[in-house]
Amino acid sequence: MKTLAFLKPSQEVTTFLTKAAMVLLATVLILSAILTVFPFIWSAILSTRDRSEIFSTTISFALGDSLAINYQRLLEIMPFWQAMFNSIYVAFVGTTISLLFCSMGGYAFAVFKFKGKSFLFAMLVGSMMIPPVLSLIPYFLIVQFLGLLDNHIAVWLPFTTTPFGIFLIRQHVVSSIPKELLEAAKLDGAGEFRTYWSVVLPLMKPALATLAIVQFVFFWNMFMQPLVVLNSPDQYVITQALRSVQGIPNTPWGSVMLGTTISLLPILITYVCASKQMISGLTSGAVKG
Amino acid sequence: MPDGTSILEGVKMSTTLQSSTTEIEKESKPGFNWQSLSPYGFLLPFLIIFSVFGIFPLLFSVFLSFHQWNPVEGLSAMSYVGTENYYIALTDPWLWRSLKNTFWLAITSGVAQHLVAIPVAYVLVSMSDRLRHWLTSAYFLPFITSTVAASLIFFNMYSPNSGIINQALIALADSSYLGWAFGWVNDYQPIRWLENADMLKPSIAFMVFWKYTGFNIVLYTTGLMTIPKEILEAARMDGANAFHRFWHISLPMIRPFVFFAITMTIIGNLQLFEEPFVLTRGSGGTGQAGLTISMYLYKVGWEWLEMGTASAISWLLFALIAFFTSIQFIFFGKKGLQGH
Structure with missing residues (x-):
C-alpha cells in the first residue's frame, strides 16, 4: 500500500471535497424543506385570488386582491365560524378533561397498590394495540345506543383517557416525584385527593404540557370519528365542514383555500412559538420506547 | 396515530410495573378501610370510559359480525346470519381490490419514507444545531x-389544467x-393525477410520503x-469514511429506532383513510383504484348500511394488522429491541 500512498488525495483536498459535498447536501435539504412547506404557502396565496387567477395556466406566486370576496363566499358555502367554534370547543374541552382524567389515572397507577392493578395495566397496554379504524364501528354503535349522535360529547369524551396519556403521567410521577414528598403531605394531614391536587399536580407540569400538545393536535385534526357521528352541518367540526364543500359544483377554490388556511392557523401559530416542544411531544411515545 | 406511538413504551412498562418503587404501602386498619x-x-x-367506549362495544362488534343489521332500522332489525358476513366480505371483489391498493400504498410510500428519512437524518446530525432545527421543523410540519x-x-395542486404541479412540469419542460x-413530460399533459386510475395510487402515495x-x-x-461522538471519531481516525461509518456503526x-419506526409505518399505512378519502372525493377513484380497506369498511357500514358486514371487515383488518x-x-x- 505504501507505493500507492501518492494516489491518496492530500488532507486539504479531502477537506475541500467534504466541505463541497456538505454544501451541496445542505442546498438539497434546504430546497426540499422549502418544497415541504410550499403547499401551505400555496394555499395562502390561492386564498387571495379570484377564479380566473386560480384557473390561469401560467405560474405566478403573486397575491391576488380577492381576499374579501373569497371570505364572503366562504361564509355562504359553509357555516365556517360555527365549525371553527365547534372545533375550538371540542379541542379545548377535550384537552382539559384529558389532562384531568389522564393525570388521575396515571397518578393512581404510579402511587398506589391495589387489587387488579396488573390486570388493568395489561388491559391498558392491550387497548393500545387496537387501531382506531377497528374501533370505528363499536364506537359508532355505543354512541348511537347512548343517544349521543350529533352531540359533541361523542367526539371528545371517549378520547379523554388515552393509554398514551396515562402512561406518560405514570412515567413522570414514578421518575420525578419523590416518595418522601407524598409521605410528607400525608403526615401534614392532606387527604388522597388533596395530595394529588395541590402537591403532585403542580409538579406534573412538563408531562401535562406534552399531553396537552398531543391531545390538542389530535382533537383539532380529527376527522374520521366526527364523520361518522356528527350529521348536521351546524354540528360539523372544521375538518368536516371543509371536506363537505369539496363536492359542490364549481368549487370556489379561493374560498376553500381561505378556509383551509384559517383552519391551519391555530396549529401553525403554536408550532412557530413552540416547535421544539411540539416535535418532542408528538414523538415522545416513540422516542422513549 | 396518537394511540399507536407508544406501543413499545407500553410493552416495556408492563414488564417493569412490578418493580416500581414509589408505591406507598397502606397501613392496615381494623374494619373496612375506605382509604x-x-x-x-x-x-x-x-x-368508566374504558368499559363504555372500549370493552363493551368491542365485544359487541364480535357479536354483530355474525348478524345482519341496518342501523337505521333500530335494534329489533338485527338477525343472526352466522358467518355469512365474513363470506360476503371475502367474496366481494372490492375487498380484494382495496386490500391490493392498501398494500401497494403501504409498501410504496412506506419504503420511500424510510429510504429518504435515514440518510437525511444522517446528514442532519452533522449540521449545526440551528440549521438542523430549522430543517427538522420544516420537515415535521406536515405531520402536525x-x-x-x-x-x-x-x-387542488393535482388538478389537471390549473394545478401547480402540472404547471410546474410544463414550465420545466419548456x-x-x-x-x-x-421535455417528454409534455407528451402526457395534462396529466390527470387523480382521475387516471394508473396515476391515482402514486399520487396518494406521494402525499402520504410528504406527510x-x-x-x-x-x-x-x-x-x-444518541450515538456517542467518541465512537464515530475513533472510527474516523481508523480511516473509515462517511459511508462506512454510516453502514457499520x-x-x-x-x-x-428503525424497528419502531417501521412498525409504526406498517400499522399506520394499513389504516390509510383520510388521504384517499379526500383525494378521491370519498369515491375511491376510477375503478376503485384508490379505495383502501378502511375506506371500504366505511362505505359498507355508512353508505351501504351493512353494519354486520362492516364489523366482519374490521375483524379481518385486525387479523391482518396483527399478522x-x-x-x-x-x-x-428480537434484534430490533435488543439494540446494540
Whole structure:
C-alpha cells in the first residue's frame, strides 16, 4: 500500500471535497424543506385570488386582491365560524378533561397498590394495540345506543383517557416525584385527593404540557370519528365542514383555500412559538420506547 | 396515530410495573378501610370510559359480525346470519381490490419514507444545531397539520389544467435549461393525477410520503444523536469514511429506532383513510383504484348500511394488522429491541 500512498488525495483536498459535498447536501435539504412547506404557502396565496387567477395556466406566486370576496363566499358555502367554534370547543374541552382524567389515572397507577392493578395495566397496554379504524364501528354503535349522535360529547369524551396519556403521567410521577414528598403531605394531614391536587399536580407540569400538545393536535385534526357521528352541518367540526364543500359544483377554490388556511392557523401559530416542544411531544411515545 | 406511538413504551412498562418503587404501602386498619378505595376513585373516569367506549362495544362488534343489521332500522332489525358476513366480505371483489391498493400504498410510500428519512437524518446530525432545527421543523410540519386540510390543498395542486404541479412540469419542460430532461413530460399533459386510475395510487402515495417522512426523520435524528461522538471519531481516525461509518456503526446502533419506526409505518399505512378519502372525493377513484380497506369498511357500514358486514371487515383488518405486526416482531423484533 505504501507505493500507492501518492494516489491518496492530500488532507486539504479531502477537506475541500467534504466541505463541497456538505454544501451541496445542505442546498438539497434546504430546497426540499422549502418544497415541504410550499403547499401551505400555496394555499395562502390561492386564498387571495379570484377564479380566473386560480384557473390561469401560467405560474405566478403573486397575491391576488380577492381576499374579501373569497371570505364572503366562504361564509355562504359553509357555516365556517360555527365549525371553527365547534372545533375550538371540542379541542379545548377535550384537552382539559384529558389532562384531568389522564393525570388521575396515571397518578393512581404510579402511587398506589391495589387489587387488579396488573390486570388493568395489561388491559391498558392491550387497548393500545387496537387501531382506531377497528374501533370505528363499536364506537359508532355505543354512541348511537347512548343517544349521543350529533352531540359533541361523542367526539371528545371517549378520547379523554388515552393509554398514551396515562402512561406518560405514570412515567413522570414514578421518575420525578419523590416518595418522601407524598409521605410528607400525608403526615401534614392532606387527604388522597388533596395530595394529588395541590402537591403532585403542580409538579406534573412538563408531562401535562406534552399531553396537552398531543391531545390538542389530535382533537383539532380529527376527522374520521366526527364523520361518522356528527350529521348536521351546524354540528360539523372544521375538518368536516371543509371536506363537505369539496363536492359542490364549481368549487370556489379561493374560498376553500381561505378556509383551509384559517383552519391551519391555530396549529401553525403554536408550532412557530413552540416547535421544539411540539416535535418532542408528538414523538415522545416513540422516542422513549 | 396518537394511540399507536407508544406501543413499545407500553410493552416495556408492563414488564417493569412490578418493580416500581414509589408505591406507598397502606397501613392496615381494623374494619373496612375506605382509604383502600381511593385508587379506584382516581381510576374511575378511566374505568368508566374504558368499559363504555372500549370493552363493551368491542365485544359487541364480535357479536354483530355474525348478524345482519341496518342501523337505521333500530335494534329489533338485527338477525343472526352466522358467518355469512365474513363470506360476503371475502367474496366481494372490492375487498380484494382495496386490500391490493392498501398494500401497494403501504409498501410504496412506506419504503420511500424510510429510504429518504435515514440518510437525511444522517446528514442532519452533522449540521449545526440551528440549521438542523430549522430543517427538522420544516420537515415535521406536515405531520402536525390536519390531513383533511392538507389533502384539500393537494387535491387542488393535482388538478389537471390549473394545478401547480402540472404547471410546474410544463414550465420545466419548456425551459431552455432543463427542457432536455423534462421535455417528454409534455407528451402526457395534462396529466390527470387523480382521475387516471394508473396515476391515482402514486399520487396518494406521494402525499402520504410528504406527510410522514418528517416524523421518521425526527425519530432517526433522535436515534443518531444518541450515538456517542467518541465512537464515530475513533472510527474516523481508523480511516473509515462517511459511508462506512454510516453502514457499520450508525445504522446498527439505531436499529431499535428503525424497528419502531417501521412498525409504526406498517400499522399506520394499513389504516390509510383520510388521504384517499379526500383525494378521491370519498369515491375511491376510477375503478376503485384508490379505495383502501378502511375506506371500504366505511362505505359498507355508512353508505351501504351493512353494519354486520362492516364489523366482519374490521375483524379481518385486525387479523391482518396483527399478522403483519407479529411477523415484523418475530423476524426483526428480537434484534430490533435488543439494540446494540
